[in-house]
Amino acid sequence: MAAIHIGISGWRYTPWRGDFYPEGLPRKHELQFASRAVNSIEINGSFYALQRPERYARWYSETPHHFVFSIKAPRFITHIKRLRDVHKPLANFFASGILELKEKLGPILWQFPPNFKFDAELFEHFLEQLPHDTEQATALARQHDAHLNGHTCLKAYKKKPVRHAVEIRHESFIDPVFVRLLKRYNTALVIADTAGKWPYREDITSDFVYLRLHGAEELYASGYTPQALKRWGERIEAWHHGRQPQDPQLIAPRQKPRKCKSREVFCYFDNDIKVRAPFDARSLLERFDLHEQLSTAPGKPVVEGALP
Structure with a gap:
């Protein structure tokens, strides 16, 4: 069976200190602690600025074997350039060090702003430029410009x-053409729970599933009740076993997902403001008995005491 990865979006949040993170835990040990509480983390610092190879290498060394990182791609490409003339920015991103994550490199998340409308030609040109293996990524990275200054x-x-x-965050993407493009390039549509603020759809367009849970009632803040987590667990279980839930919310119902016995699932909680994300993630991990694997993962927590 393919794996299920459940974790958090980012790990450095001041309100988490003294709550999720024990009192007195040095900031430099927060990733070590968090990576023993969940089995995957979405890196979001890369969204705001290019990181450096030494930083990715350190994150690799601080986390257990079989841990996986997803990476949020730069907003410079999605929000500022808005997919136009992005060859060099793409090369810079792939040269910035993400390959230092080696086998821990998971999916790359491309988040678009709420005012970005679907343009089929522009979007396909973007998808055509994305590398689909690390050798293609390296070839693209070699085309970086001097902006990286040797890093x-x-x-x-x-x-x-x-x-x-x-x-996606604009209604214009609710278009079967968009779904066909994602399927053509084996790119996942993020299943994003945004407290009703932005479009929610569950079309399966690739050989893996990617969820972002931003909050049930209040964006980035509210937690998930046991009943809500049960529902998410049931949906994850269906997708994991190559099925759809009984009530899928789809853009293109006639476009059936490719049949497979199992799909890898990545699920990240982004309801971080009120310190709900790590605890909700832990609860969902426990539903699938994945927390038991964490307790035997190589490396020890950096402080004494039980993980949440």
């Missing part, structure tokens, strides 16, 4: 897939 990683340690997921 680059241009080595594919081992050939492995590079997967992509797209999060």
Whole structure:
């Protein structure tokens, strides 16, 4: 069976200190602690600025074996350039060090702003440029410009897939053409729970599933009740076993997902403001008995005491 990865979006939040993180835990040990509480983390600092290879290498070394990172791609490409003339920015991103995550490299998240409308030609041109394995990513990275000032990683340690997921926030994407494009390029549509603020759809367009849970009633803040987590668990279980839930909310009902026995699932809680994300993630991990694997993962928590 493919794996299920459940975790948090980011790990450095001041309100988490003294709550999720024990009192006195040094900030430099927060990733070590968090990566023993969940089995995956979505890196979001990369959305705001390019990171450096040494930083990715450190994150790799601080986390257990079999841990997986997803990476939020730069807003410079999605929000500022808005997919136009992005060849060099793409090369810079892939040269910035993400390949230092080696086998821990998970999907890349491309989040679009609420005022970004679907343009089929522009969007397909963007999808055409994305690398789909680490060798293609390295070839693209070698085309970076001088902006990186020597802080680059241009080595594919081992050939492995590079997967992509797209999060939409404008109603114009509710178009079967959009679904066909995602399927053509094996790119996942992010299943994003945004407290009703932005479009919610569950079309399965790739060989993996990517969820972002931003809050049930209040965006980025409200937690998920046991009943809500049960419902999400049931949906994840269906997608994981290659099925759809009984009541899927789809853009293109006639476009059936490719049949498979199992799909890898990535699920990230982003309701961080009121310190709900790590606890909700932990509850969902426990539903699938994945917390038991965490307790035996290589590496010890950096402080004494039980993880949440």
